[in-house]
Amino acid sequence: MVEDPGTPLAAGIWNPRMTTTEPDAAQRPGPPECSIIIATMALRERADTLFRAIESVRKGNHTPLEVLVVVNGQQFDPDLVRRLCHAPLVRTIRLETASFARALEFGVRESSAPYFGFLDDDDEYLPGAVDLRVEALRSRPNAALLASNGFRQVDDQDKLALLNLAEAERDPLVSLFRENWLPSCGGMFRRSRIPEDLFHDISSHLEWTWVAFQVARRLEVAVLDEPTFRIHSFPDSQSRSSQYLLNQPPALRRILLDCTRQDARAIVRKHLAQSLYRLSNHYLDRKEYRLAWKYHLDCLLCRPEGWRYWKHAARLAGLRRSPGSRRGGIGSGGRFDAP
Structure with missing residues (x-):
């Protein structure tokens, strides 16, 4: 029985078990090999893009996986959460107090798969992205993080998101500050190589720059310079x-x-x-x-x-020229208000 999302739960978990309805390889019974974490406020206006994101995780992949949706805060749409609770391969958990940084940490803690990644509720993976990333990370047993390329959709046109991704493997720290090679949906993490504190006390802004910085200064980074995601830009995006x-x-x-x-x-x-x-x-x-x-x-x-x-x-x-001055500018003799 699925809990009513309007009822607070002490554990913060509505749907602790995955439901499986399709017989393909990615939905076989057993523990997942990869968890994809989606932190979302579960707003009604995000329903279509959220389910597009979830479907994109499944599409074209054979790696046993789960989608872990972290409902971030109290403003969620109850009908949308009910749909999430019944969606195949989706596990839905709730963070009482909205905080994107804490939602990431909560999602990592609640997932148990050996590999994990992230996806925003308005972006998507390209078909087969999970398989490509897991295979690439397996080939680099010492790497804690795989950084992959993708597209940024602007005016309905796909443009390559990262132009200098190869530099991240040679010098991840300096290259990070020239071009952030870890967009939210671009990484795949190996749990066994990730320190327990990596997602603790994340900077509440520029979250992915902070995570990439902590990885670059302590851990090995691998690169997959192939498109595996699509970022959709909207006028109300936080970065604007x-x-x-x-x-x-x-x-x-x-x-x-x-x-x-x-x-x-x-x-x-x-x-x-x-x-x-x-x-x-x-x-x-x-x-x-x-x-x-x-x-x-x-x-x-x-x-x-x-x-x-x-x-x-x-x-x-x-622009601070006083109303009585005839001319503005430094050295003009005009009088300026103090800042």
Whole structure:
């Protein structure tokens, strides 16, 4: 009997057993060899893309697998969760308090397969992706993580997501900060090589950059430079939001605290300066001048990488020109309000 998803469960698990309805190889009885974890808020408007994601995990694969859906928080649609609980090969668990970082950790802890990966509820795997990844990872017994390529769909056109993935095998740390080679749906992990604390206390923003950073500095990375996923971009994607811009600097500063290689640190400082510059522009466009100045000054403190943006002060000063001044700009004699 499937529990009513409206009733809180102490263990947070609605459907602890998989149901099997199809006789193909990926759905044979027995323990799964691979778990694919999907963290989702299970909102009604995400139902179609969520089930597309689930179906894509099964399609074209023969590896015995399970889909572990972590319902993240309290805003879920009960009808959607009921459908999930009855879906074949889907195990549905619930995290009471919404937190994407904690949902990832919870999913890893609840899964038991020797290999595991992740998929967002609006993205998809390409047919046979699980088999390709597991086979590639088996051929590299010392690798903790396999990073694979895929497509990013923009305006209904598939574009290769990663242009320099091969660099991740040669120097995973430095290449990570030149191009993030671990999108959410791009990795396959080997449980026996993953430290227990890898998914504990994940940075609450830039989560996959943080996970890739921890892997790159401690573990071996293998690469499969073949398309295995498709990322769908939407106008309301988190990476386009104001909150995303605001949360980038603290996430990058946290990486700097743990990063000891000077060549990698220089690249991270460059990204930090860029993120602060974008924030300054963001608040300038919103005419919130005090915050625009704050993030500009923070940017200049990222020396020497932030110094390239010093001319931005002229734009800030020009737009803060007092109503009585005839001309704006530095050295014009106009009077400017203090930031």
